[in-house]
Amino acid sequence: MNSEAAQAEAEEVPEAEAGFTPEAGREVEAGFTPEAGPERPPLLRRRVATVALLLALVLGGAAFLLAAAELHDTPASRNRALTDTAATTEVIEDVSGALTQVFSYTPSGTDTTRQAARSLLAGKAARQYGELFGQVEKRAAEQKLTLTTHVVRAGVTRLTGRSAHLLVFLDQVAERRGKPATAAAQLSVTAELRGGRWLIVDIASR
Structure with missing residues (x-):
């Protein structure tokens, strides 16, 4: 046993x-074990939460900086017509004065108008004006035609360092043998800064 x-x-x-x-x-x-231990799970969760928060802050800050850079580099931010009042006023004054001179003439004063155009227009605008003004001179002399142009309103839609785009509204009074007639015109104008002065380089009727 x-x-x-x-x-x-x-x-x-x-x-x-x-x-x-x-x-x-x-x-x-x-x-x-980590799953059931009394101390490690809360500590682990706090560490994970802290890392996630830091990561979110870093990514959020990077996104903010990227958005700010894009904002400062958009076409709108480069358009000085939105921010530079003095430059905008200068463009409007130069272009308005030029349009008033090149689109105003008398039967005996077309030479003065042509000379003004040579100093106020350039590029495509100068070539087009030169081609058409010969006909204008002939009609002005034959019909005793006087044309007076006034800029009613002008606005700069885009302005950079040396280029400007404008929308211009004109009133024109054509007087033929003592009989006046009034007309309105709307133009898109492109100007360039040359020699410290804004010259018109393109004109298009709207």
Whole structure:
């Protein structure tokens, strides 16, 4: 009987030590795993939240700087007509004065108008004006035609360092043998800064 009892005790030892197997060890120590531990999960969550916040701030700041750079580099931001009142006024005055002179003449004063055009127009506008003004001179002399032009309103739609685009409204009074007639005109004008003065380089009727 003693041998049978010893054998039974020997067979019971593995079952008593079953709690120390790797699988059972994880069960015993389950309270200290990251999933169930009392201290590590809140700390881990705080660290993750902090990193996420910092990342959001960095990305948000980068996006803000990029948006600011794009804002400062848009065509609108480069348009001085929106910000430079003095330059805008100068363009309007030069262009308005030029249009008044080149589109005003008397039967005996077309030479004066032609000379003014040579100093106030350039490029395409000068070529077109030169081609057409010969006919104007002939009609003015034959019909005793006087044309007087007034700029009613002018606005700069775009202004850069040396180029400007304007929308101009004109009133014109044509007097033929003492009989006046009034007409209105709307022009798109392009001007360039040359020698400290704005010269008209293109004129288009609207």
